[in-house]
Amino acid sequence: MTEHAKGAGFCCADHSGVANAQGILAQAEARARARGLRLTPVRHRTLEILLQAHGALGAYDVLGQLAAEGYGTQPPVAYRALNFLVENGLAHRIRRLNAFTACAHPAQDHRAAFLICTRCDSVTEAPAQAISDALARAALDAGFQLDRATIEAVGLCHACTDVPA
Amino acid sequence: MTEHAKGAGFCCADHSGVANAQGILAQAEARARARGLRLTPVRHRTLEILLQAHGALGAYDVLGQLAAEGYGTQPPVAYRALNFLVENGLAHRIRRLNAFTACAHPAQDHRAAFLICTRCDSVTEAPAQAISDALARAALDAGFQLDRATIEAVGLCHACTDVPA
């Protein structure tokens, strides 16, 4: 995702990114402390950038912001910070979009599914315990030892469903 | 995926690709006929290539084979054929791998989940109706109008679970 204006007006109330970004950031910081993770300046800032974004951000979108703020200018800078956040449960990678989004519930370990709106590009994190359980059963039936899973749905978000075209 | 030797010996019995490739190909042809789809030479051959492969194939892997056989040599040739197959239910795109795999059950419309082995790179298509139902409920709860979904699990396949390391 590089074009973010698409859904302006539909995706959220105030266009300032994720609702309760401050609260989520605080949860993420707490999680990092609790686990001895080093939430360094680049990593912290990367998380903030994700939280302030509408929808998911591509690595190069993040890189652009980081570079503009005096951090490194090359792709690995962004990929490393993003991968760190993903590996430690502070962000998610949305494979369908080749993009990343802040985790909405960093306080808990949880299974998440992502609801991707094709009209406004918003990405919503939905609780996925039930889905995950069903997947675990399917894996078991296949003799497959499940590690992690990606569950991504595309369709129209609540706001966009109401709008004709 | 570009390296396919990784799991040789673990992923399947005879290393000749998908079990019952001929039967699946016949089903796919029937589906194409029934729907008036044009399974042209490139498309047909692309499907065969997927069926003969171990695991999923990257678009450039497919392209390499097509090019070697006298078809076009440029990326769009492969992407067009692959996208055609995916759009018409004859193949699946595995987003986690940036790769494609033949549909194992082209005779029926169905929901599928993919079990991706991290050791041997095999990709197994598992029935996903229950998972899909759970996802539909989650979407409904979120007021999300679900269109399609991607469900991909990573872990160890049955064969690789048995092998120590």
Next chain:
DNA sequence: TATCTGATGTTATATCATAACAGTCAAGGC
């Protein structure tokens, strides 16, 4: 202080994907 480790930064390159346009060919209308 010397050393080690993890983080950050760089250069360079690999990998995946599509836009835009030209040529081909079969089907159907005249």
Next chain:
DNA sequence: GCCTTGACTGTTATGATATAACATCAGATA
């Protein structure tokens, strides 16, 4: 017959995503 049309195939060129490999730096520690 022959022309139009539309779908398909092919090309060139470029864009977008991602990582390998190596240099540097700061803080922890022996």
